[in-house]
Amino acid sequence: MERLKVPLSRPQVTDEDVEVVVKILKSGRLSLGPYLKLFEEHVAEYVGARYAVAVSSGTAALHLILKALDFSSEDVLIVPSFTFVASANVALFEKGDVVFVDIEPVTMNLDPTHLEVLLEKLAKDGKRVFLMAVDIFGHPIDWDAIYNLKYKYNFTIVEDSCEALGSEYKGRKVGTFGIAGAFAFYPNKQITTGEGGVLVTDDEKIAKLAKALRNQGRSEGAGWLEHEFVGYNYRMDELSAGLGWSQIKRIDDIIEKRNQAAQRYTSCLRYVELPVVKDYVTKMSWFVYVVKLPKGTTREQRNKIINYLNEQGIEARNYFEPVHLQRPYRELGWSEGTLPVTEEIAQRTVALPFYTDITVEEQEYVAYHLEKAIEYYL
Structure with a gap:
């Protein structure tokens, strides 16, 4: 078989995308311009x-949601550990508590049964409870199950749909089931703005x-250098917004x-x-294609x-490493054995090369060598 080089991801950038970005460059208006509004x-x-508010990253979007909800050290965020680290980190930005929920093994989304156990315990503490509901790899959570728990325990839902546009x-x-949701547009996502989120x-x-907070705390209509809040430089630049606007017009074709x-x-x-797509998913927007090696596979294998x-020549990666076992969270007291399903699943997941324009030849090459690798090492 001819040797190929197959990247883990590759953004789809068309001539039209390039024309839009060049047009913006030539305009001289590179920030807070008309394309930001168009994209939103x-x-x-x-x-x-x-409403949609475009910002510099998905992380910034999640952070601003928590800020707008007055999330603080008196509050707790429940979040799956099987996710990108930003899903949890945004709570630490505001000195809040993080409690990790385990996942169910099929979709790898959070497990509603374990979530209820946590909610029952937290109900006795008197703290406000927030749920960071992650639609992992583009697969929606079982929202009926989550809403049933919300009616019983009265928590606030923030939806991390950064992988699921x-x-x-x-x-x-997705993105519309909580009080607010977030999407991200890193180059490996369905559409890209280079860096960016909304x-x-x-x-x-x-x-x-x-x-206001994305623009250093300046409210709409405020005068030059008037700042109503302590804000951030979380703006999305005009070049990124223009690229996003060009790409989202063909989002259905990309999906x-x-x-x-x-x-x-x-x-x-x-x-x-x-990967399994549940019957309740009426549209699946694939972010990555992650397979699980057979049960019993060790991390070393x-x-x-x-x-x-x-x-x-095949870029493949493990996806994800449990967040609760990362150094900052170990220092908060989390350790092995606390989330058994997450820990078992995480050691045998492999993300294969996956992107909009991946070819049949590339996929067959990946499949051939994955089979060979399993024969060699398992």
Whole structure:
């Protein structure tokens, strides 16, 4: 088989995307211009939210949501450990407590059963409880189960849909199930702005405060260098907004191509546990394609398989390392054995090369060598 070089991800950038960015460069208006507003309007309309506030990253979006909700040291954020670290870090930005919830092994989203155990315990503490609801790898959470718990325990939902732009739960776009949601546009996402993110909400107060906080605390209509709040430089620049606006206009085509790529992997991979899309998902917007090696696979065996793939020119990575076992959270008292499903699943996950324009030849090359690696090391 001819040797190929297959990257883990690759953004789809078209001639039209380039033309938009060049046009903005030539305009001389590189920040807080018309494309920022256009991009926000398109995102809000697409997901079905009243407001969208574009910012410098998905992390910034999540942080601003917590700030707008007055999250503080008196509050606690429940968050899955099987996620990108920012999902938890934003609580530490505001000195709040972080409590990790385990995942269920099929979708790798948070486990509602374990969530209820935590909610029952936290109800006795008297603290405000927030849930960081992560739609992992683009797969929506079982929102009916989460809402049933919300009615019983009265917590606030922030939706981390940074990996899930376009996914739907029973016909409704993710990002709209909590009081506010966030999307991210790093180059490996469905659409990219280079770096960037956006928060979406139906709450006017959250939207207005987020717009002020992203711009050093300057409210709309404020005078030059008038700052009503202690804010941040979380602005999205005009070049990024223009690229995002150009890309989101073809988001449905992008999602369809990624869906076809996922189906091709599903049809040609063997000896691994394949991703499962639940019946309640009416639209799946694939972010990455993560397989699980057979049960009993050790971390050392998984790493050997990844190293073999890399040697063949195939970029593959483990996805994710548990957040609760990262140094900052170990220092807060978290350790092995506290989230058994997360820890067991995390040591045998492998993210395969996946992007909008991945070819059949590239996917067959990946499948061939993954099978060889499993034969060698398992």
